[in-house]
Amino acid sequence: MTRYKHYAQRPEFITPEFLQAEFGTLIETLPAAEAAADAAPWLEAISRWNALRAYSEGEHARLNYAFSKNCLDPELETQDRYLREKILPVREEGDAQFLPALGGTRHRPAIAAQYGSYFLDRMAAGLQTVDPVNSDLRIQLGELAMQYDKAVASGEVTVGGEAMTLTKAVGIANGSDQAAVRREAYIAYREWFVQNRETLAGIFSKMVALRDQMGRNLGHANFVTLGYAGMSRTDYGPAQAAEFRRGVREHFVPLRRKLMARQARELGDAVLKPWDASYHQSLGIPLGAVPVEGQLDAAQNVFSKLSPRLAKHFEHMRANHLIDLENRKGKRGGAFCTSFPDEGQVAIFCNSTGQADDVRTLTHEMGHAFQAWESQAIELVELQWPTAEAAEIHSMGMEFLSLRHIDAFFADAEHARRFRKKRWTGAVELITYCCVVDEFQHWVYENPAASADERDAQWDRIWETYIPGLDFSGIEQHRAARWYAQLHIFRLPFYYIDYAIAETGAMQLAVMDAKDPAAAMETYIELCRIGGTRGVLDIFKSAGLRSPFDAGVMADLAAHVARECELA
Structure with a gap:
């Protein structure tokens, strides 16, 4: 009804x-x-x-x-x-x-x-994205996006003699404690994208041409301005994003270098191989450590301890089959949260395979869900969800706030300790990788006529700027293959920097939680209730969080992360 x-x-x-x-x-x-x-x-x-x-x-x-x-x-x-x-x-x-x-x-x-005046500003920002002059082009983009989804969803590789989905393979590549298994899974996964590069590059080239034409149809020099409008951004533009990336290069890239050097030392290597990039030997958690069949019960335990109010939302979702958890063939890759506003319902979609990283994905998507449930009282559908960078504060914030009770997912307390530590190393890895994607997307749409080879070369250059030192010797093509696997680059241009911006807010929530858990949870629920009624910088301010663009915030957060990762 x-x-x-x-x-x-x-x-x-x-x-x-x-x-x-x-x-x-x-x-x-x-x-x-x-x-x-x-x-x-x-x-x-x-x-x-x-x-x-x-x-x-x-x-x-x-x-x-x-x-x-x-x-x-x-x-x-x-x-x-x-x-x-x-x-x-x-x-x-x-x-x-x-x-x-x-x-x-x-x-x-x-x-x-x-x-609220923000409603009118937000509607004005997104007006050009529905201009009828581009209606046919948007239909064509949708068809191309579906082609990409189907190609990746149908992808299968063989690891250890077992045929499996791409999602399962990458989970093994990132999580196995056996170097040979990691390498096999990584090579199989990346090689699939190398072998299908021509098809995927062809889809993307058509997408870029369509988006560029859409921008020009509205009088812009390229797609960048329209891309930002599509994200309903009212508080910042490309110049501020570039300054944010500069801060990451200055303060987080050095941490990434130190982490990679430590990873290599732990493995007894002089340099880090790409299949070891996500593996920290001292933080390793065995494959299958978090069986899919127990994940929802464990999450219920965590959320009940965090907040009875939030736990009720989770109970409702389980009872009404609003959580699709396990990975399977034919299922779209990735994870997301969605809502059915006319029904007042919220659902999440995951691809759990039993690996420790499933825990992060589940708590992340439930962070989105908690915000959506708490925002149901907001009358205007357009204001029930914040813009993407603000929305990710709730998801990433829940990842950090859940760490206090994360033992519920793990039979071994040591695995829970490692998971907590790895979330902080993950912050460094996430922020630096997000900047690779963002800078790449700006280059792509500022150079729409570039060839697939030129795009790959730029990806490699930008990668080395933010994630320097991985040894791709003999498999150089696998570095550029990474962007073909990034759904956001195909479907959601200019989205990915939102994760990095939000991570600065989520880390501040974690710092608050360490001092006063009750206050942190109160702040979190208030953030959820605000929904999309304010711009991202007002949302940061309302929660007592520093703006991601404030001078010094990147340096202070990097110093805190260094202590958490024992890099200081």
């Missing part, structure tokens, strides 16, 4: 005719709303638009969730294409008529008083 009164009666499955009629009726009311003496008619129009958004986004999210469970299902593929080609353009066309009127209304002060 819908939670929005306007669409208690609706089609069994959304149709373009329904959307066209509803948007048509809505747009027809706007001249009278603008002429009205007060803002009441405009507020009613926003309410109707919001309900329509909730319904259409709910339909899209439900299908995407189902299709992600089995990318090889032809019926779901047909429905997915139907939504992308028939439904999404109609919604975008309606928004392209509604949002300019909203942005230009003389009733703006009253609307801002009701919903």
Whole structure:
């Protein structure tokens, strides 16, 4: 049942005719709303638009969730294409008529008083992303994204004589305590992308050309400005992102060098091999240490100790089958959290294989879910989720806050201790890698005519800037193969820096938790309740966190991480 009164009666499955009629009726009311003496008619129009958004986004999210469970299902593929080609353009066309009127209304002060001025700013920032001039190009992009998803979802390799998914192989490559097994799994995984490079590079080249044309259609020099608009960024731009990366190069890359040198020493090597990059011998946790069948019970234990309020959300999700946990063939790679706003429900999607890293993924996605549940009281669907960099504070923050009780996942207390330590080394690895992806994406869209070979060369150059010293001797092509495996580069341009920005907030929450766990949890829940009603820098400020762009914050965090990683 819908939670929005306007669409208690609706089609069994959304149709373009329904959307066209509803948007048509809505747009027809706007001249009278603008002429009205007060803002009441405009507020009613926003309410109707919001309900329509909730319904259409709910339909899209439900299908995407189902299709992600089995990318090889032809019926779901047909429905997915139907939504992308028939439904999404109609919604975008309606928004392209509604949002300019909203942005230009003389009733703006009253609307801002009701919903906050940030709502209007955020809608204005994203307006160009629904411009009808690019509707056909967005459909083509969706088709290419589906081709990429299907290719990776169907990928299989053989490790130790066993055929397995790419997800399982990379889990073994990152987690096995046997060097030969790590090497075999790593080579098999990366070699799959090398062998399929021509296909994947072809898909990406078409994507870049389409995105570049979309930017030019709106009067931009390239896609970068439109890409930032697509992320609804109102608080910073490419210049600030470049300054953030400079801080990482100055303060976190030296830590990465020290970690890699220590890893090599522990393994008795002079240099670190790529299959050992994620393996810290002193922090190793055996494969299969966290059996999939016990992960949900362990998570329930952790969340119950952290917060009874949050634990209830988790209980509800388990009872209503809103957690798809285990990896299997045909399942889309990666993990995500989604919501069905017209139903007021939140779901998560994982690819657990029994490895220790599953714990991080599960707590990460539940961090998103906790924020989404706590934000359900926010009326406007557009404000229930923060922009990406702010949203990742909740997910990464939950990773850190869960560490206090993480023993629930592990039968061996030593494994739990290692997991905690590895989360801090992981912060260094994450922040430096995020900057590789971000700088690469800026280069790609500033040089849209580059060849696949030129892109690979730039990836290698940027990689060596942030992750210097890995020995790819004899397998040099495997370094560039990494970006073909990064879903965000294909599907979500300019997203990845959000993880690094958010990590600066999550680490600050961890520092707070070490001093006062109750205060840290109170702050965390308040962050969840804020949802997307403020910009990212206001969200940092509201929680008493320092801005990721503040001078000195990177140096202070790097010093703390160095102590946690025993590098100081």
